[in-house]
Structure formats: structure tokens, C-alpha cells
Amino acid sequence: MKSLLIFFLLFPQLLLSQIQITNHVKSDTEYFPIVQKKSAVNIYIDENDLTLVQKSASLLANDLDRVSGIKPNLISGGDQLNGNLIIVGSIGKNNLIDKLIAENKLDVSSITDKWERFIIQTIEKPFANVPQALVIVGSDRRGTAYGVFTFSKNIGVSPWYYWADVPIKKNKELYIKKGRFLSNPPSVKYRGIFLNDEDWGLHPWASKNLDPKLNDIGPNTYEKIFELVLRLKGNMLAPAMHECTKAFFTVPGNMEMANNYGIIISTAHCEPLLYNNASEWDKKKQGEWNYATNKEEIIRVLDNRVKQACNNDNIYTIALRGMHDEGMKADSEEQKFKLLAEAVKDQRAILSKHIDKPLTEVPQIFVPYKEVLSIYEQGLDLPEDITIVWPDDNYGYIKKLSDKKEQKRKGGSGIYYHISYLGWPNDYLWLNTTPPALMYEELNKAYSLGADKYWLVNVGDIKPGELGMQLFLDMAWNIDEFNFENINQYQVKLLTDIFGNQYTTDISYILNRYYYHGFTRKPEYMTWDFRWNSLFSRDSIKDTDFSFANYNEAEKRLRDYNSISKKAKTILESLPIEYQPSFFELVYYPVKGSSLYNHEMLIAQKNRWYADQQRSLTNSLAIDVKNYKDSLALLTQHYNSLLSGKWNGMMTAPGFLPEEQLPPTKQIELPNTSEIGIYVEGQKSDMIDQLQIPQFSKYFQSSYFFEIYNKGRKPFTWKAELSDDWIRLSSTNGEIITQERINVSIDWNSVPTGQSVNGEILITSGKINEKLIVSVFNPESPTIRELSNLFVENNGVISISPADFNRKNENGSIHFQVIEGLGYSNSSLQLGHAKFDDGAESNVDYDFYSFSSGSATIFIYSLPIFAKDKEHSIRYGIQLDELDYITQSNDVEEYSMNWANNVIRNSAIDTVKVFLDKPGRHTLKLFCEDPGKKKKKVIIDLG
Structure with a gap:
């Protein structure tokens, strides 16, 4: 059977055709051979082209080797031009491309002098001895790289081949359909990620695996991250900046690596002019970080940083806050306003001193984060060329966007968004549960109100936020591809492109319910506590608002988690072995981890509730809680041991958060007898005179339940007598060892008409009789059809x-x-x-x-x-x-x-x-x- 792999890249704005890659053709007339008959076409680069372009060409050769087993040669000399070629280069930097342009064989007018654009085009007889060429040309160095990585993705190399272990799609031969493919302009100019709260995942993992000599996050780690960002069409990174990590610009090789990959370095809202006071400022030697009392020293370190970094591509944060993420030190709100105004002028003077171009051409951002927003709104005179970056509230809701006057600013505006956060009122560092619909709703709103200059997302450790990170960067690249009709299927499509379309229905259901329950309550919040409060203490674990008594809320939640966990496990076990690690990381671990933790918390709550009723199952539930916790530990251990321990340490928990502790459970002493207990759905207390089933209504025709439970060690028998034959029970007698749930329903064909039709259920066990009232609302009118x-x-x-x-x-x-x-x-x-x-x-x-x-x-x-x-x-x-x-x-x-x-x-x-x-x-x-x-x-x- 003919094997055909077609990957689609649509450019809606320009309505151009699709890129088609196949591994088999009947004729070469319509297709350009990339790998054919155990031979790969040479890749031409100009030795004078920019470093990123040469790096991209080298990565393309590696990608073709990964796919086909044949690695193309990289050539740069004109004497070697013989046979078909892939030509990779940027306008004005590649002699062959410039020659094609001059001879009108390659039209680049649509991308010339544009930001990060590219063309992929086949050309017949471009030069003597070259029958055909495939040209990947960029308007600039990143445009060229995006063209290369778009091509790589289409031949079967996922951007996540390293970071999520997505297998390479293997093919011995590769052909691309001839044609011309033009990229759309990026929706947002600066698009990137912020590595944050790296203390317990990325930092220990990188220190042991990629940069062990530094025992830190260093250039080897950043190289992997930079490549990922580029493959996802990002162009910017705000480096890790907690105290555990050496500041980015102090580690040899970091700046050079960023330049090699063409990555623009930005910084967090609290890092003025690329300076990280969290790890660089020495209070003992330098005094307080206080602009009112120690301005000279602060200006000195900022000046040194700009002098050191000014030859790289940077975006400079204009800022004045306290140490790390603390508020600014000042005696009053008036002084804060004055100090920030001074800092803005002083920092721009430093930029003018070291950067040989007008300030209006130097990328600068101002982030009105936390207390800075109120200072800005007092009328801060912010120069027009500075980009205002509006932050969310750390929980996915953007606090403010540009008004009509601000939308006219030359510097424009952008956003700073979170899919991971450490802080009050609660952290979410473990799993990514930000729903795609929420992210699109907020980002689309921001974009429509002019925030198209700068988008930065806090991704924590990258893992396990892969899907959220890609969604953010994909929207930043082309927001027009998204709408409320397709947003919930976008990640489904990403996953089925990897694991197979046969799983579309199940993966869609899994993600739908995973995000639904995570949005209702994040797994990290199931302790129902606040933390990082004014006393810097953490509340104790409390019962959740998910009730076992009302509407089966808790049980429905757990059933849903069981359902999606089971579906995810079925997919995992059905996949070829090489695909299982990736599915485990992207889907199974987040889903099963959420399920186990919800079970741990909710079953502990049920244990405490049962203990108050003296149910015999109480102690067994306490054992279940411990088992759920141990199962989650084993699941995480499995993650850390995947692929010979590749990710060992990435899922390491901090060790001090409430959700890591075993929730409180109760043990009770059971008598060596039997004792009946009855609980009716919705019952709020044991101290009631009459047990009553919730009222039945003909307009809903629901069923309800009651439970018969044992308060002792010995079993007992029971039976039910019904006052009327319109009352239906799922069981009318039995033996109770621990407990049994009996469903109650109504035979609507025989129940009398009336506003309040009453009946009784008499439960008998030995000499004990308990009466349950059944009430039915069955009026003659209005009819069900009328309502x-x-x-x-x-x-x-x-x-x-x-x-x-x-x-x-x-x-x-x-x-x-x-x-x-x-x-x-x-x-x-x-x-x-x-x-x-x-x-x-x-x-x-x-x-x-x-x-x-x-x-x-x-x-x-x-x-x-x-x-x-x-x-x-x-x-x-x-x-x-x-x-x-x-x-x-x-x-x-x-x-x-x-x-x-x-x-x-x-x-x-x-x-x-x-x-x-x-x-x-x-x-x-x-x-x-x-x-x-x-x-x-x-x-x-x-x-």
C-alpha cells in the first residue's frame, strides 16, 4: 500500500497552498527529492551568513538524519554546486539567494525589510549544474530559522522531540511538492517564555543532567531551551532568576548561546536593566536595595550590566521594586512615585550612555505589576517609546489594558501571563490546568485592544506545562487561527498529530474533563487552604466545598477522574513502546496525578465525615488515603525514571507544601456488635427527628438514594416495606457488612396526582425500625410539555x-x-x-x-x-x-x-x-x- 505522509501548514491570510511532504512518488516532475535512493540533497549556506542561520542549517541536517538515517552535507563553496540543492539563507547575507533575486528567479518583495518572515520555494534550473533547488529564505535571521523549523516539523520532527520525547517520524525517502510557500507576519512582535520558580524542578534537574560542572542552569540547558523556543516560533526568553540560580549574565557562555540562537533576552518585571538583585545583590557589601538611600550603588550595578550586555539583543525592563518580588522601599506613596519617576530617567540615561542608537529604537518595557500599577495610575510620566506590558493577576486574568489614549503610544503594549505561579493566595506549580478557552479569551481580548508588541508567559519549569506553553506561543505567532469554536480542539489536534487520529474522541473527552475539573478547582488547591498570608504561615487542610451529601458533587468528580484516567491508561498501553514516554508526560501523568490527588483529599474528607457518623468503613478509608498518596509517589517516581532517568528530578516536590503532606484522617473504635445507621441523600445532620428523601418532581424525575451502614464489626440483615407500590427501590433487603446504597425512584405511571403526595419506606433490622418519608410533587398542571x-x-x-x-x-x-x-x-x-x-x-x-x-x-x-x-x-x-x-x-x-x-x-x-x-x-x-x-x-x- 502506498504510504503517504501529508503535513499541512496553512497560511489563512494569504490563502496559499499547503506544504506536502511524502515518502513515495511515481514521478519527480511534481516533487522535489530531499532524500532519495539512500542519498540526501546537499544543504548550501553562505559562510558569511549570520550564526543563527548556520546553526539552523546544521539542525536541519540533523533533523533529516533523524528522519531518514541519511545526513546531508553542508556546503558553502561555489565550486561544490553540483546536483539538487537546499539553499538556506537570509536576504542580503547569502550570495546564491541574492543572485536568484537579482536574476528575478526568486521574488522576495513580500518579505523584504519585514520582521521574521520567510519563503519556502522550489526553483527549476537556478544555476548551471543545479537542476532544482529548494530555497528557504528569511527576511532576517529568525525568519530563516522559522522557515527551516517549519520545514523540519513537516518532515516529522516535532518541536518537542527533546523536551517531551515526541518520536521522530521515520522515512527512508522524502519529497516535497513543488511550489511557493509564504509565511504570515507574526501577530505579536516579541514572543517568549519566563522560566520561574525553578528551585524544585528545572534547577536541580539541569544541575545534574545538562550543566553538572556548573551545578546550575547554564549554557547547555539554555541551548536546549533556545532551540525549543525557536522551533515554536518564539523569539524571547526571560531567564530563571530565583536565588538558587546564578544570574544569567554572570554565567560564562549564556550570552553567547543566546546570540547563537538569535534569542532576545528579556527579564522579569522586578529586574531593572537585566539586573537580578535576587542573586546578584550582596546586602552585606552593598547595603540596602533602597533607591532613596543607596541610589549611587544601584545605578553603578545597572550601568555595569548594560555595559556588559549591550551588544546582544535585549529588551530592557525599566523598573524599580524591592528585592526580588518585594514592593519598593519608601516612606510614603508620594515617595514611591518620586523614586520611580527618578529611576525611569536614570535608567534611560544609562541606556543612552552605552547603546549607540536613539532610545526610541532600543526595546524597553515597563510592567505595572502589583503595587507599581497604582503608582503608574497616579500619573507617572512614562516616555512614549516604552512598551507597557500589562500583567495578569497571576491567575490568568489580565488586570488592565491600554485605554484609547494609551493605545496611541509609540511603544505600544503587551502582556505578561501566568500558567504557573508561586504566591498568595495559593500556588500552582505542579500541573498545568489553565483551560485553553480561558487563555484564548484573555489573550484575544488583549490583542484586540492593541497588546501586540510583547507577550511573555510564565511557564515555571516548562514541564509539565508543554501544552499550555505551545498554545500561548502559537497564538502569539498567529492569533487569527484561533476562535471560540476551535480553541478546545487545538491541543487535541496537537496530540492526535503525534499519537494518531484514532484517539481523537478519547483525547478530546480526556482534555475536556481534565480542564473542566482543574478549572473548578486546581489540584494544588484541594487542600482548601490559603498560604503566603500576612503571617507567612500556611493554613491547615480543610474540608472542600465538594459535598458527599449534596448532589453527589464529590463522587461525580471522582468518577470523572476515574473515567479519564482509565481512558488515558488504555491509550498509553495501546501505543507503540517508543510513543509511551511522550504520552505519559503530556497526558497520562497530569490526568492520573490529578485523579490520585483528588482521591487522596476527598477520600480523607469522606473518612472524617464517616468518623462523625461512626461508620464501620471509616478506618478502611484512612488506609485508602495512604494508598492514594503512595500511588501518586510511585507515579511521580515512574516519571523521574523514564528513559533511563532522563527527567529525574524534574517532578521533585518542594517538600513543604500542604498538598505534599498526608491529609488528616480519623480512626474509630468499633464495637464487637452490629448497629444500623441510615443516611439520606442531602441530610445535613444526624440530629434530626425524621429522615426524608428529597422531594421528587414530575418535571425532573430524578432518583435519590439512602445508605444503610454498619456502626459495628458484626453484620446485620435488613428489609424494607413500602407504603405504596409507586415507590421503587433498587433493593428491598440484604445483609450489611459495611454499608449499601439503595436508590429510590418513582413509578410516574402510577403515582397519584397532587401537590404533595407522601409515602413511607420502613426499614427494619432486628428490633430497630426507621421510617423514611417520600414526598412527590406531581401537580395536574402545568404539564411537562408546557414547561x-x-x-x-x-x-x-x-x-x-x-x-x-x-x-x-x-x-x-x-x-x-x-x-x-x-x-x-x-x-x-x-x-x-x-x-x-x-x-x-x-x-x-x-x-x-x-x-x-x-x-x-x-x-x-x-x-x-x-x-x-x-x-x-x-x-x-x-x-x-x-x-x-x-x-x-x-x-x-x-x-x-x-x-x-x-x-x-x-x-x-x-x-x-x-x-x-x-x-x-x-x-x-x-x-x-x-x-x-x-x-x-x-x-x-x-x-
Whole structure:
């Protein structure tokens, strides 16, 4: 059978054809042979071309060797031109390319003098003795590199071949379909990653594996990272900067390696002019890092750094904060403003002193992070050519973007985003659970409001945030490829391109549920504590809000995790052996790790709950908790031992976080007898006079349960007697060793009509009799059909999914967008796009039916986003029937307790008190007002 591998690279903006690579052709007329008959075409580079171009050509030769087993020769002399060629070079730096341009055989007008563009083109008879050439030409050195790595990806070399162990797709022969392929311009000019919180993963791993002589992160590590960034079409890196790591510019070879790979070095928000005070500043020798009292010494070290680094490609952070990530030292807010204004002028003077070009051509950024934002908003005079980089709140929600005046600044704006964070109110350093839909929502909003100059993402240790890192950089390269309709399938496509399309359905389901549960509560937050509080202490582990008593919340969560873990394991075990490490790293470990940790925390909670009821299963659950913890340790150990220990140390835990400790469990003494206990679903206390099953409603026809459990060591028998034959039980008798769950349902064909139809279940065990009340709401009217398009009250609550509105009224530029992948029902509703200003006259309607009247509380759950700029809020309107219009706002102050609760649960919750004058049909309206809000859920509690 003919074997054909076709990889697609689409350029939507220019509507050009696709790159096609195949390993078999019937005729050479339509295809250019790359490797044929155990011979690879030579790669030509100009010896005078830039270092990165030569490095890229060398990596291309290695890639072809990895794929085919045949390594092409690299040639640079004109005398060696004989036979087909691959020509790699940049405009004005490669003599053959320049000759082709001069002879009108290669048209580069579309990329000349453009930023990071490339063309891949086949040319017939370009030179004497050269029948055909494949030209990879860039507008600049990185443009050439991107052309090379685009080609490499299409022949089967993943950008993640090293960092995620994605296998190389092997082919003995390779051909490319002839044609011309033109890259799109990058959406964002500067695109990169920030290595952070490296203390427990990247640093110890690199110290032992790549830079053991330095016992640190050094040039060997950075070479691997730089290559990865380039292959993902990034161009910038902010180096690791914690105290455990030597500052980037102090390690010999680091700067040279960055230059070799054409990587622009940026720094964190707290590192002025490339200087890392966390590891470089010596307080004993240099005094306090205090601009008010020690300005001369601070200027001296900044001057030395710029003098040392100015010949490399850098982006200079204009900043003044405290040590590392601390706030600025000052006696007052007024002094902070004055000192920062001074620092801006002083740092620009240093740049002018050492860099021989106008300041307007020197890339500079200003990051209004944490307390710096309030100083900036007091009216800081920031020169127009400095790029403002707007940070998120460390939890994925961008705090502010440029207003209309700021959008006109010459320096433009950018963003600093997190998919990993260490700090208050809680850390997430372990797993990447930032949903693709959230990342797209925030980044697309930023881009639409002019933030297209600089995008930096905090990736922690890179692993295991590979998928999030690639998504960020892919959006930075071409944001137009993404929308709310395809965003949740993007990572699915990345994975199925590696592991096979036969897994599309299962991988889609796995990622959907993984992100859903991680967004509802990150695994790292399952301890339900705050940390890094004002006392620098950590709270103790608490019970979660996931209930075993109400709506089966905890059990549904664990069942879902079991389901996706099982599917992931099935895929893992079905893959060829060479693909298993990569799938383990990218999918199985995050999914199974999340599952085991959720089980550990929730089963510990269940153990404590059971202990309060004196259930005989209590002690067994305590053993289960320990087993889940041990299983997670073994899973992590397996990760560290993959591929002969390649990643040993990368998944090492810090050792001091609450989630690493065994959660508290209880042991109870059981009598050597038997004793019956009964728990009814939703029961809030054991101290109640009458057990009652939640009311059944004909409009929902749910089932409920009760549990019979043992409080002793000896078994007992039980039986149930029913007052009416319309009551159905999954079991009516049995023997209880530990416990049994019995499901209760209603035979709707035989239950009498009535507002409150009551029956009883009598449970008998020996001399013990317990009565359970069964209540059914089965009115004659309205009929189920009459309420089919309404949200209907059930047990005093009306639950509304905002995406399921009955009607919408869109005015002008305001449109309502359903966003899949965010929300309690896994969807939410965007009330207009943030790039527009006024949505007051646009609304969505929700029709609901209540069986009661009186006071009610409406709970509105929203994505906890910030207002888009200082001129706007995040207001919305709410109106019940024809009652008064109420304006609500999700505005919160960052670092307040309201904000902390919001980001931990990924929800801002508003409450509105209303009065329903009568039972029956009502309409709730939500009005847009300030566009951009996302509504996740609405609950009407009728008390």
C-alpha cells in the first residue's frame, strides 16, 4: 500500500497552498527529492551568513538524519554546486539567494525589510549544474530559522522531540511538492517564555543532567531551551532568576548561546536593566536595595550590566521594586512615585550612555505589576517609546489594558501571563490546568485592544506545562487561527498529530474533563487552604466545598477522574513502546496525578465525615488515603525514571507544601456488635427527628438514594416495606457488612396526582425500625410539555445555564458569544466583546417557572475578569419581570479577600435580593452594560 505522509501548514491570510511532504512518488516532475535512493540533497549556506542561520542549517541536517538515517552535507563553496540543492539563507547575507533575486528567479518583495518572515520555494534550473533547488529564505535571521523549523516539523520532527520525547517520524525517502510557500507576519512582535520558580524542578534537574560542572542552569540547558523556543516560533526568553540560580549574565557562555540562537533576552518585571538583585545583590557589601538611600550603588550595578550586555539583543525592563518580588522601599506613596519617576530617567540615561542608537529604537518595557500599577495610575510620566506590558493577576486574568489614549503610544503594549505561579493566595506549580478557552479569551481580548508588541508567559519549569506553553506561543505567532469554536480542539489536534487520529474522541473527552475539573478547582488547591498570608504561615487542610451529601458533587468528580484516567491508561498501553514516554508526560501523568490527588483529599474528607457518623468503613478509608498518596509517589517516581532517568528530578516536590503532606484522617473504635445507621441523600445532620428523601418532581424525575451502614464489626440483615407500590427501590433487603446504597425512584405511571403526595419506606433490622418519608410533587398542571422551554424550580432552587438563554437582544456591535470549556456546565456566555464600549441596550432573557412566591436570592456566577481599562468597569444589569432594574458590578480590588476567593474558585459571585409576587412564569433579564463579562451560572434560591 502506498504510504503517504501529508503535513499541512496553512497560511489563512494569504490563502496559499499547503506544504506536502511524502515518502513515495511515481514521478519527480511534481516533487522535489530531499532524500532519495539512500542519498540526501546537499544543504548550501553562505559562510558569511549570520550564526543563527548556520546553526539552523546544521539542525536541519540533523533533523533529516533523524528522519531518514541519511545526513546531508553542508556546503558553502561555489565550486561544490553540483546536483539538487537546499539553499538556506537570509536576504542580503547569502550570495546564491541574492543572485536568484537579482536574476528575478526568486521574488522576495513580500518579505523584504519585514520582521521574521520567510519563503519556502522550489526553483527549476537556478544555476548551471543545479537542476532544482529548494530555497528557504528569511527576511532576517529568525525568519530563516522559522522557515527551516517549519520545514523540519513537516518532515516529522516535532518541536518537542527533546523536551517531551515526541518520536521522530521515520522515512527512508522524502519529497516535497513543488511550489511557493509564504509565511504570515507574526501577530505579536516579541514572543517568549519566563522560566520561574525553578528551585524544585528545572534547577536541580539541569544541575545534574545538562550543566553538572556548573551545578546550575547554564549554557547547555539554555541551548536546549533556545532551540525549543525557536522551533515554536518564539523569539524571547526571560531567564530563571530565583536565588538558587546564578544570574544569567554572570554565567560564562549564556550570552553567547543566546546570540547563537538569535534569542532576545528579556527579564522579569522586578529586574531593572537585566539586573537580578535576587542573586546578584550582596546586602552585606552593598547595603540596602533602597533607591532613596543607596541610589549611587544601584545605578553603578545597572550601568555595569548594560555595559556588559549591550551588544546582544535585549529588551530592557525599566523598573524599580524591592528585592526580588518585594514592593519598593519608601516612606510614603508620594515617595514611591518620586523614586520611580527618578529611576525611569536614570535608567534611560544609562541606556543612552552605552547603546549607540536613539532610545526610541532600543526595546524597553515597563510592567505595572502589583503595587507599581497604582503608582503608574497616579500619573507617572512614562516616555512614549516604552512598551507597557500589562500583567495578569497571576491567575490568568489580565488586570488592565491600554485605554484609547494609551493605545496611541509609540511603544505600544503587551502582556505578561501566568500558567504557573508561586504566591498568595495559593500556588500552582505542579500541573498545568489553565483551560485553553480561558487563555484564548484573555489573550484575544488583549490583542484586540492593541497588546501586540510583547507577550511573555510564565511557564515555571516548562514541564509539565508543554501544552499550555505551545498554545500561548502559537497564538502569539498567529492569533487569527484561533476562535471560540476551535480553541478546545487545538491541543487535541496537537496530540492526535503525534499519537494518531484514532484517539481523537478519547483525547478530546480526556482534555475536556481534565480542564473542566482543574478549572473548578486546581489540584494544588484541594487542600482548601490559603498560604503566603500576612503571617507567612500556611493554613491547615480543610474540608472542600465538594459535598458527599449534596448532589453527589464529590463522587461525580471522582468518577470523572476515574473515567479519564482509565481512558488515558488504555491509550498509553495501546501505543507503540517508543510513543509511551511522550504520552505519559503530556497526558497520562497530569490526568492520573490529578485523579490520585483528588482521591487522596476527598477520600480523607469522606473518612472524617464517616468518623462523625461512626461508620464501620471509616478506618478502611484512612488506609485508602495512604494508598492514594503512595500511588501518586510511585507515579511521580515512574516519571523521574523514564528513559533511563532522563527527567529525574524534574517532578521533585518542594517538600513543604500542604498538598505534599498526608491529609488528616480519623480512626474509630468499633464495637464487637452490629448497629444500623441510615443516611439520606442531602441530610445535613444526624440530629434530626425524621429522615426524608428529597422531594421528587414530575418535571425532573430524578432518583435519590439512602445508605444503610454498619456502626459495628458484626453484620446485620435488613428489609424494607413500602407504603405504596409507586415507590421503587433498587433493593428491598440484604445483609450489611459495611454499608449499601439503595436508590429510590418513582413509578410516574402510577403515582397519584397532587401537590404533595407522601409515602413511607420502613426499614427494619432486628428490633430497630426507621421510617423514611417520600414526598412527590406531581401537580395536574402545568404539564411537562408546557414547561419544556423553561427553567423550572426543583426543591426550592432554579438553576440556569447562561448559555441556554431563551431570547437575545443584540444592538449595534454587541453580540453574545457562547464559550465552551468555561463554566459549571462547561459553557459560559460572553456579554459582548471587551473591545466595544456600550452594551446597555443589549440583553438576554431567561424564562423560568416557580411553584412558590415571596423573597428569593439570585446568585450570579461570573468569570472573575477585570475591567479592560481604568475608564471602564465590569457592570451588568439584572431585571426580574417588570421590577426595578438593578446594576451589579464584579469589580474587586486585587489582593483583597474577595479577589482571593474569586481566583481560587474561578468565579465572582454576586447576590441580588428579589421578590416573586406569585407562582408561575417569570423572566430574568441580564443586560450587558460594560461588554466583556462572562456568565457561568445563575441560581435562584427560593428559600
